[in-house]
Amino acid sequence: MLKINNLHVKLEEEDKQILKGLTLEVPAGEVHAIMGPNGSGKSTLSYVLSGRDGYEVTEGSATLEGASLLDMEPEERAAAGLFLAFQYPVEIPGVGNMTFLRTAVNAQRKARGEAELTAGEFLKVVRAKAADLQISPDMLKRPVNVGFSGGEKKRNEILQMAMLEPRMCIMDETDSGLDVDAMRLVSDGVNALRSPDRSFLVITHYQRLLSHIQPDVVHIMANGRIIKSGGPDLALEVEENGYGDLLAEAG
């Protein structure tokens, strides 16, 4: 599904190398987690994959089902099936959540040559999926993320994910700022989306999220690369011992 090979990335503005030869593969249907100390480049990876400005790829490649992501505009990556759940979802006053979501869904369908959903069709689907995530009709009508609590914002991200039906979901610290109940709701939402032809890359600081969303593989990232990969136990190890030993081991 997602193949990243020897990816080198630096910040455009300050000539600072962030990713230093990152290699990673997430096969179809799998959930991979990335953990790592602050400043290891986890968020940069998610932004570079989804096409945010401000980063320069100096070497390496990233492909989604064989198509090179790095040559595409952000909206093309989305239409190709990539989704990033933001750590800090952006508030957009004056634009209704529903209007935004329908525009996004139909723009992607159009880009893929599929028929656009009518207002009625869309409404039916969005209402059902919103109910699963305990998102009220009122939240759907309100401006995008405006006045939403931290938990509501994250649930709204998962709603977008559910509506857009991406192939590859990247979740950037979706658990940050969530209480226990919200974390369960978000995790249930994600688990409901797991399928043999959809993959997840879950970036997190804490093992707790991974006890809700069981990963197939856990990667440890430090200083711009993956320094160790393993099973779910690796996350437990980090939770218990911190990164010290792993970093020392990697030299």
Next chain:
Amino acid sequence: MSESAVQELQTPQVSGTARPAGALDARLAQLDLPQGGFSARARADALSRLRAAGLPGPRDEYWRYTDPRPFTAASPQALPVDGGPESPLFAARDKLTLVFVDGLFDAAASDDLSLEGVEITTLAQADQAGSHWAADLYGALELAGQSPVSRPFATLNTAAARDGLLIRVTGKPAKPVHVLHRRGSEGADAVWHHVIRVESGAELTLLESGVVGARSNGVIEADLAQGAKLHHITAKRANDPKVGLSHLFARVGAEAVLKSFALVVNGTTMRHEAIVDMVGDDAVAHVAAAVLGDGNVGPFHHDDTVFITHGALRGESRQVFKKVLKNGAVGVFQGKILVKNGAQKTDGYQISQALLLDEASQFLAKPELEIYADDVKCSHGSTTGAIDEDALFYLRSRGVPHERAIVFLVLSFLADALEEVEDETLRDEINERLDAWLTDRPRG
């Protein structure tokens, strides 16, 4: 949004220097000054005031950001009569439509003047007689609004307007009054002057749309009695390269509510002044505009100049001005809140913001507060910024194409100004129209 606050706290200097009479005479010579009638005295007074003060020049402090010469030139540049393709805004709404062609009432094209709760006559008609209820107001609010800053083009209007509406609202009419402007000739120099008196507890919605003269000068004098309500919404034809001035002089009585909103889209060289005097306790005045200017459609210069005076207790005023500018468009905002001694518990708010879509565009702002009461809440802010890159990326990451994402963010930026349109259906209609303009969808 990357924002840089622009604040200047200067009191505009009133220029007392009389200008050479030549320009004024040339300007007046092109106008057919009305004679006689109930307004004769006010007109004669206006003419002498105008001769004493003269027309402003480019060096006037009050005209620092807007060159007055397009308005002082003897005659306007001709424009095509139709103003370009577009269906009128407010089309779906039940309303009393009154048509003005080059500033003159066209009875044949208009609805019948009768509407329950409102008495309407035209200025030209009323001036057939020597007396009229509007005699107390015609030119009077304009005159009151000349201090501390002179507004000579409004004085010119009082002297020269040949027509307009005299509206006395006594009840709550079932539908809005809609002034539909049409351009009858290419070189039209349209001057009109409306007087509106909203009696105690009465309410009126006044809509303005259509194609005004190649050059226009419109004045509204609005007098709101206790508990009266006036909702004024203006949206002239978009993409029409007109040159225009407009003035709203309002006197707001106790517990009365004035809400004035303007939608401006492309092609214009225009200055709108709102001069609001809050004379009664608990009065409310909101003045707002949503402005889109694309210099590629034609030269764009839009100036909003607002002066709100709080002269009584617990007044609430809001100024909300949002301008989206690109391709060399220029936006201007000069806004003032004056709180007089004794106007305690005043709640004054003023925000002017520009969204610059490129580096060629400009926003010039002069927000001012002048406060002589010690127990008031007043705030003002002015910002100039570009598109929020985080929000843009967020939208695009969901698959929203770049251009569409920009439209969303522009609508988002304008939302606060649109909130000032009280009628939700109307607000949605305006939003829909803005969306169409921004996406350049064909409009039918």
